[in-house]
Amino acid sequence: MGTARLGVFYLRGRIAGGGTAEVWRAVHPQSGLEVAVKLLREDAWPGAAAIEREARTLVGLSHPAIVRVVDHAEVSPAEARARPDVLHAGQPYLVMELGADSLWARPPAPVWSALRGMLERVLDGLAHAHARAVIHRDLKPANVLWVERRRGAPELAIADFGLAALRGQAPSAGTPTYRAPEQRGHGLSVGPWTDLYALGVMAREVAYVDSRPDAAPRFVLPEGFDAWLARMCAPAPIDRFELAPDARAALALLPAAPDRTLDAAPLWSDAAATAPADPATTPDRSPEITQGVAEGVDAPTRGRDAPTPPPSMPEGWRADEELAPIHVVGAGLGLYGARALPTVGRERERDALWSVFRAVHRGEGPRCVFLTGASGVGKTFLALWMMRRVAELGLAIPIFVHSHESGAVLHAARRVLGALGARTREEVRHRLARTVPLWVGDEAMSEIDALSRALAEDDESSPTWRERRVSLRRGLAVAARRRGVLAVVDDIDANPDAIDFAEDMLDTGTPILVVATAQTEARARQPEIAARLERFAARADVEEIEVTPLPPDAHRRLVRELLLLSDGLAEEVERTTDGNPLFAVELVGDWIARRALVLEGAALALEPSARVDMPDDLHTLWRSYVDWLTENHPGKRIPLELAATIGMEIDVQLWRDAASTMGIPVEDDLVEALVRSRLAAFEPRSDVMRFAHAMVRESLRRSAREGGRDAALASAVTDALSARFAMGDHGVAEALAHHARRAQRPKEALSAILVAARGALTDGRSPEVIPMLELAASLRDAAGLPSDCPEECEEAVIRAGALNRLGELDAAGGAASVALRIASERGYRALEAEALHELGYTDYHRGKKDLARSHLDAAAAALGEVGKTRELARCLRVRGDLAHSMGHEEAARRDFTRASALSEEIGDRAGVASSLLGLALPGVGGADESADAARLIFEELGHPSGACTAYNTLAERARADGRLADAEALYREARRWAQRGGVTQHEHICGLNLAITMLHQGRYEEAFVETELGARMSALLGQRLVAYMFEVVAAAAAAGAGREADAEAHVANARELQERVDHADDDVAWAARKAAELLAPRRPDLADAARLIAEIEEARIAAHEAARRAP
Secondary structure: OOOOEEOOEEEEEEEEEOOOEEEEEEEEOOOOEEEEEEEEOHHHHHHHHHHHHHHHHHHOOOOOOEOOEEEEEEOOHHHHHHOOOOOOOOOEEEEEEOEEEEOOOOOOOOOHHHHHHHHHHHHHHHHHHHHOOEEOOOOOHHHEEEEOOOOOOOEEEEOOOOOOEEOOOOOOOOOHHHOOHHHHOOOOOOOHHHHHHHHHHHHHHHHEOOOOOOOOEOEOOOOOHHHHHHHHOOOOHHHOOOOHHHHHHHHHOOOOOOOOEOOOOOOOOOHHHHOOOOOOOOOOOOOOOEOOEOOOOOOOOOHHHOOOOOOOOOOOOOOOOOOOOOOOOOOOHHHHHHOOOOOOOOHHHHHHHHHHHHHHHOOOOOEEEEEEEOOOOOHHHHHHHHHHHHHHOOOOEEEEEEOOOOOHHHHHHHHHOOOOOOOEHHHHHHHHHHHHHHHHOHHHHHHHHHHHHHHOOEOOOOOOHHHHHHHHHHHHHHHHHHOOEEEEEEOHHHOHHHHHHHHHHHOOOOOEEEEEEEEHHHHHHOHHHHHHHHHHHOOOOEEEEEOOOOOHHHHHHHHHHHOOEOHHHHHHHHHHHOOOHHHHHHHHHHHHHHOOEEEEOOEEEEOOOOOOOOOOOHHHHHHHHHHHHHHHOOOOHHHHHHHHHHOOEEEHHHHHHHHHHOOOOOOHHHHHHHHHOOOEEEOOOOOEEEEOOHHHHHHHHHHHHHOOOHHHHHHHHHHHHHHHHHOOOHHHHHHHHHHHHHOOOHHHHHHHHHHHHHHHHHOOOHHHHHHHHHHHHHHHHHHOOOOOOHHHHHHHHHHHHHHHHOOOHHHHHHHHHHHHHHHHHHOOHHHHHHHHHHHHHHHHHOOOHHHHHHHHHHHHHHHHHHOOHHHHHHHHHHHHHHHHHOOOHHHHHHHHHHHHHHHHHOOOHHHHHHHHHHHOOOOOOOOHHHHHHHHHHHHHHOOHHHHHHHHHHHHHHHHHOOOHHHHHHHHHHHHHHHHHHOOHHHHHHHHHHHHHHHHHOOOHHHHHHHHHHHHHHHHHOOOHHHHHHHHHHHHHHHHHOOOHHHHHHHHHHHHHHHOOOOOOOHHHHHHHHHHHHHHOOOOHHHHHHHHHHHHHHHHHHHHHHHHHHOO
16 A cells, blocks of 8 residues: 555554544655644544534634644545545545644643643633634643644643534533533533633642542642632632633732642553543543532632632733744645734734723723724724734623624624523523623623613514613623723724714723724715714724725735745735735635645646636625636526625525525525635524625625616515515514615515604614605605605604604604694595694693694594504503693593503503503602502513603602602612613613702712713713703702812803703702802802802793693
């Protein structure tokens, strides 16, 4: 038999064998490099995906403490024919660094310094992997190798990532001795702490002579080591160190110990003589542990009670040790897309990023670095480098937002908090209860209800986007206070929600660094987004950095490190790509996929017969690659264009359904080819795929437009979405509208966008409604519908509702009047009823109470006539509020009572509770009894805004009765419910009432603290009236606390706001009088200004009272 050859390597001898794989020594003849080749046994080929996953996982990591991968492929038929006794065609294999021995075979010396060195090395490697969301899940002595990379002592490196998974995927097996409890089906979350458990067991085995609880140490151990070990091996993940850098920081605090051996008995029996060196084939002979904790390690009841030293912030970003990849000409081409790319150049940008993060870490408040530049210059790569470096040091919780995705922010939050795939609030709460304490600490447990409501995809309480935003802001603020947060918002210009998220993070006041990216050319195409981004970039806490093409020297380094290209070809790549790193990477990747590269001496060159033209830009490159891909998969261009028609992220089932309407299949091999060619990737634990870059999708979209297929493809997606919509999935309405419009089906698009607009209005997303209605107007024109059609009337009704909720009362009244005219003239009775209701609401809040009563009376009659029971109950509650404000308590009681009965009739318990709150108004009904009954219902429903209102009502009654301590407790409970639901305005009002209660008690400093944040946040959120009330109360609190400068500022702010609001409130008038009284002895001028505020307020109160009592 001849020498066995695998690709460019020659097998030299078998090292070890096991149940699933054999490991062979091999050599690369040109370079003399020795490597290890893991060959999967024939009966284990169904597990080929695991060895490929291991290869792609390892090649994506680049750290001295992790084994480097050289190649992954399958045995060719020719190679199998040459050595059929060893090789079989199609047999998968993995080529990696050769380990001289495993830690199992060659344990560390029996002294403390050796154990400490081993632990530090492995922890560093784990930190690197974990920062890239890779969890090993099978760490054990046999999977840690001694490798010889340079002259001198061998180095430890972690190997065998065959069971590794991205964080968030399901747990798997592992070696029983080292397997953590969460890997054994205990319903706990797998994460970095899982690998720390295994390392703790390894440390216990090295440090003690056996696994008995009273075992003697093998060598002198430092004081505190047992406590450290207990944290590593605690059965409950919450009691372990959270991250590898935490464990390393605690290890560094242990005192020195003399290197003195106490027991020289061999470790792991006769392992040194007989154990195989290959990590995949080492038998499991380690000492057993019981109940998930190593014997002899007493895990603390609550590991978090012991202080954990935070990892220190280094002065600079540079790593202590860099490790270059192994380049072997002709090898590793199949792993090209997964290989970790070098970060070359960019010192200026990296210094700037690090400097800003150091400021955040010092407590100087949240900041944003805004990276702008052309497509492909490396903005995303730079942002990811920063995120991973910070995560590797344990300095922040990393979050990555793909802004092109719908629901990108929520998806990112679900990913980082371990809630991917959970749809209901209960499922999310269950996930968060497992994961939140591990990532953001016990303090965040109080936020679980709010977070679960925000993250749930199917929640009957339908939280608004604003409520979800506030909940996320609160939860991540808790996380940031514990460790810091680094949020990368990629392509922030692609999604207004992403801008909202970035602004929310900057408004938390906690240690958060946002790194946002935006394409220069994309901003030019979207004027509205561009204007908003200009305002964002102008913030004092945002630093904009333009990322330019790489300078020639750095670009040359990058190109030379991608592959061992011939000098001529490398220079051609440099010239063509002109400092654009993504262009260079994708150009070489395109040649690899086409198999256009051949060996030319000791380097790679283009195959002379290959049909390859140098593209002008990335669009041309991806277009040519798509052309090549479809040539190799005949008939697949249209399915690919269809995927691009759906969007940046593709629901694969929707893709298949749409293709089915066109009579074409979406076959598995096409999906696999997309992923294998790096044009797309799947999200973990989902059937959603996303394009690797917006330009990939745009290239396909351009192809469809140029081929005249755009409308037909959009029509297929419309048909698939219409089927979902018909089955009751109204969440697809907006997408359906946009696709139907592109399919030139304007009537269907119009119907869908009106449903979407109503849904947004119901969810409280009023700002989103107006653009939808602008689209509706253009669709009416495109459909050729006549003036005053039902669609125009419905559009006006929805517009009035949105404008009312936005506080634009004059515009709302105009829209409601238009709707009322059309509906009454054309006989659209249901729409007429809605228009009357909106007009009545507008008139009530504009102070036109008689007109409001007339419109609400007519609306109630019409709603009853057309059978809209839920809307009628809502109308009656508004009319009840109006009647109470006019002093007509009996009429109010009748409306609230009837509204309660109607809500009961249709099973609307929240409507019942809201009606009971109306019955609790002074003079209307049972006050405390009704409010308490409402509270019980809202609490049972988990309805935060309703429970908040109920508690606030009870608190108001207690304060009116002089029971200030009871009032304070109730206000605090009301605010807690508001915080749980992210109901920001309610939260601020509760804080305001709490401050007023403190003022009555003379607790001025506490009241001032309450008002400071409330005044700032309410102004920031555009709540002008609430901000005005806060300013007055803050002025009084500052005066009482002796803060004259603050009092002066708040009096000035209050005067300015008073001119812009029309409001009358007894508490505000009292607070202004109190401020004047407290300021009079020291600042009579300020006292006069405060007194003027009180007089204006009292005059308004008198005017409102007169109007209320008028017949």
